[in-house]
Amino acid sequence: MSHPVQAAEFLQDAAKAKWHDETLWFVRDKRDKISHTIPEWEQLRELASKIKDNVLGNLDIYLEDFERNATKNGIKVHWAKDAEEHNAIVLSILQEKNCKAIVKSKSILTEECHLNPYLEKSGIEVVDTDLGERIVQFLNQPPSHIVLPAIHLKKGEISDLFHEKLHTEKGNDDPTYLTQAARVHLREKFLGAKVAITGVNFGIAETGEFVVCTNEGNADMGVHLADVHIACMGIEKIIPKRQHLSVFLRLLARSATGQSITNYTSHFRSPAAGREMHIILVDNGRTAQLGRETFRNSLKCIRCGACMNTCPIYRRSGGFSYESTVPGPIGSILSPGLDLKKYSTLPFASTLCGSCSDVCPVKINIHEQLYAWRQEITKAQGTSPKSLSMSLGNGIFKSPLAYKISGTLMRAALKTLPDSLIYNPLNTYGKSRDLPELPKESFKDWYKKNRG
Amino acid sequence: MSSRSEILGKIKSLKLEQKPLPETPVFAVSNNLEESFVKSILSNKGEIWTLQELEGKIQSGSFPKVYAKVPEFKSFSNQELPSDPHEFADLDLAIIRGQFGVAENGAIWLEDSDLGLRAVPFIAEHLAILLDRNQLVGNMHQAYQKVGMAESGFGLFIAGPSKTADIEQSLVIGAHGARSLLLILT
Amino acid sequence: MKPESPHIALFIPCYVDQFYPEVGVSTLELLEKLGCKVSYPQGQTCCGQPMANAGFERNTVGTTRHFIETFKDYDYVVAPSGSCVLHVKEHTPSIPGLEKEQAELHHKVYELTEFITDVLKVERIDGSYPHRVGYHASCHGQRGLRLASSSELNEEPFSKAKKLLENLAGLEWVQLSRTDECCGFGGTFAVTEEALSIQMGKDRLEDHMVHGAEILTGGDMSCIMHLQGIASRNKQTLQFKHIAEILNEAIS
Secondary structure: OOHHHHHHHHHHHHHHHHHHHHHHHHHHHHHHHHHHOOOEEEEEEHHHHHHHHHHOHHHHHHHHHHHHHHHOOEEEEEEEEHHHHHHHHHHHHHHHHOHHHEEEEEOHHHOOOHHHHHHHHOOEEEEEEEHHHHHEEEEEEEEOOOOOOOOOOOHHHHHHHHHHHHOOOOOOHHHHHHHHHHHHHHHHHHHHHEEEEEOOOOEEEEOOOOEEEEEEHHHHHHHHOOEEEEEEEEEEHEEEOOOHHHHHHHHHHHHHHHOOOOOOEEEEOOOOOOOEEEEEOOOOHHHHHHOOOOHHHHHHHOOOOHHHHHHHHHHHHHHHOOOOOOHHHHHHHHHHHHHHOOOHOOOOOOOOOOHHHOOOOOOOOOOHHHHHHHHHHHHHHHHHHHHEEEEEEEEHHHHHHHHHHHHHHHHHHHOOOHHHHHHHHHHHHHOOOOOOOOOOOOHHHHHHHHHO | OOOHHHHHHHHHHOOOOOOOOOOOOOOOOOOHHHHHHHHHHHHOOEEEHHHHHHHHHHHHHOOOOEOOOOOHHHOOOOOOOOOOHHOOOOEHHHHHHEEEEEOOOOOEEEEHHHHHHHHHHHHOOEEEEOOOOOEEEEEEHHHHHHHHOOOOOOOEEEEEEEOOOOOOOOOEEEOOOOOOEEEEEE | OOOOOOOEOOOOHHHHHHHHHHHHHHHHHHHHHHEEEEEOOOOOOOOOOOHHHHHHHHHHHHHHHHHHHHHHHOOEEEOHHHHHHHHHHHOOOOOOOOOOHHHHHHHEEEEEHHHHHOOOOOOOOOEOOOOEEEEEHHHHHHHHOEOOOOOOOOOOOOOOHHHHOOEOOOEEEEOOOOOOOOOOOOHHEEEEEHHHHHHHHHHHHHHHHHHHOOOOOOOHHHHHHHHHHHHHHHHOOOOEEHHHHHHHHHHO
């Protein structure tokens, strides 16, 4: 399916679509308010963007530094060129430990690699421990947002789901009650897991440590109780120095949810005595994106989700309409690099309004990259009927006489033909919108008469 | 070829332009660090308590199982630090001391040596942190200057209790970790 | 400006030429009232934006060459559209043989309100317009040309359009809930993502209606055409005008 089809379907439930829009706008508004309390906000964005420029130009060196320092600290470092290899590494660690049940905290990378179904095929129980992720996991759905995984669900739906899965009272949709039920359910999973998997927010080359940010504390609950911690990290998550965390941490939570910092910011430098710590460095298309000059800086993304909250399209079409692991504006510039054909409608799921670029804490020029992907996609698609009509358009507009004739004809046609006969794009345009009333003369005609 | 050399080789072959690292300027901070810190903690849904209040609550039996890492509450501590953190699954209260706090966001820095076990601040039902009111910095830049090149295997900023808003963006305190953060400035 | 002042070319977007001649007339008259010497080069056509935004920038070489040749000899080029101006500046392919003219043109092309505030240095416009006016900031003007502060950025609030409107006697500026959200027109987006486009338009209209706007204005007729089309289909009574029409009417 394409984005427009999915979006139209999402909008069928008008009340829910409105609620989705308003809920995400509320998050965007919180982000605005808190960012306005930081006078140096724009300087921080610029700093973050420049630090990432430096990272992308020296990624090999920083990865080698990271590996050396992490290894020195007792972390086992693995490299995976793609999702398949990443999943195989995880499985081999689990098999070595004879582990049949794991807990996992929010990691978009493992979603990208489709780790859960892979492990489940091998008979391993995977429990996502972030509340939102657990909810969507119960529903066999992917997260619809990278920070707010269950933002597409109303509490009534979650209440019904928990009644079925966790035997909560039927009809009780109080968020505190439901969260408490999940706490009890997940506490048991935390206590039973020998291996815990987390994502990574930042890897620090200088120290070989990595940082994980959560509000729920689920990442820490998992890893500190388990014997083995496996962290999965995209290679672009590297930053040069520990001190650079200050810049990114000041931006991350404020951009994501409008809070000044997540309640837990954990720095993992070496395993606790008698425990194991693994980190898997994953490429899966990132070096290819690094090689695309126009799209390179999409790799600066720190996964705050602010571009989703601000996007007028995302808010009204929902995360699933993108059918990609990372939805929304940033997903629409990352995903075409992975599969141009499959994701060809995403760069067009935008009005190029530019809000995503202005909200981005690392100043990725998202809307400009959407524009640039459009050029790539039409090239790859070759001469379609649409491209033919566009060429025709160019022919008309470069010749004043042809333009004038076609303009006059168009106005004449609009005036006399019934709606149903007006050619297809205009027909779509006019489905729920009236066309402008037609003037007797064009501006050009007026000018000739009055100023000519 | 190993994936390691394949990935690194791909990056090296791009021969990308090397751009310099920017210098982080010094930014102004609050002129009343304690006031800002308290405000931040409260907005993160932490609570400000006094030593006496906590003592009273413990004495009244609100927290049957207590682990105190700090000398101020040693007499109230009735749990030994286990070697296996699972034994703390029913711990009611952990009391630890933070190294310093950050005024702009209420974050408190802790290292392995402050925790006993890494699981302690998460697995306890409630968490009390003592903090020297003279150990406050303004922002995260100052915070990382203070952390410096510390070599603790685990370092942690805690800024509030465990919380979630995953159900319709309604804030709920007490997701998986400690249900409260009781901060005592000393 | 005095009569011997710079020679200004009027760049009238193709759909304004065809559908909204009164906006072209108002722009011309307004600039003349402000003392400008304005010509309308009659050979002008479309700037090529619809094609470029649809992914066919490479097919706009001819259009762009024609645009440069038409306008290169003027001191300034002024258009009642942020969107078309942004396109000319940022999304036109480089034209071999005309590189110098093209580069110069990018600095000579102005959207109407920015031309009045930044080039003519008009600090205030005196006149009368006793109506409640809601302003729709087109995204390309807003975030592309920076005609107003962006709600996402931490910057001093400003708006070039508001600066021109706020001194008109009797004009009440309508404060919106979402000051700079997109209306959902987006060129071909209006057709390819029809359902979203309509919903976004409806939401924008509601923001203006609940805050009591009597007239919805803006700097881009494309947004207004879309919003007006939805309002008219749904029998909403809001009036629609380009900012050039309001300013021109107010000072006559």
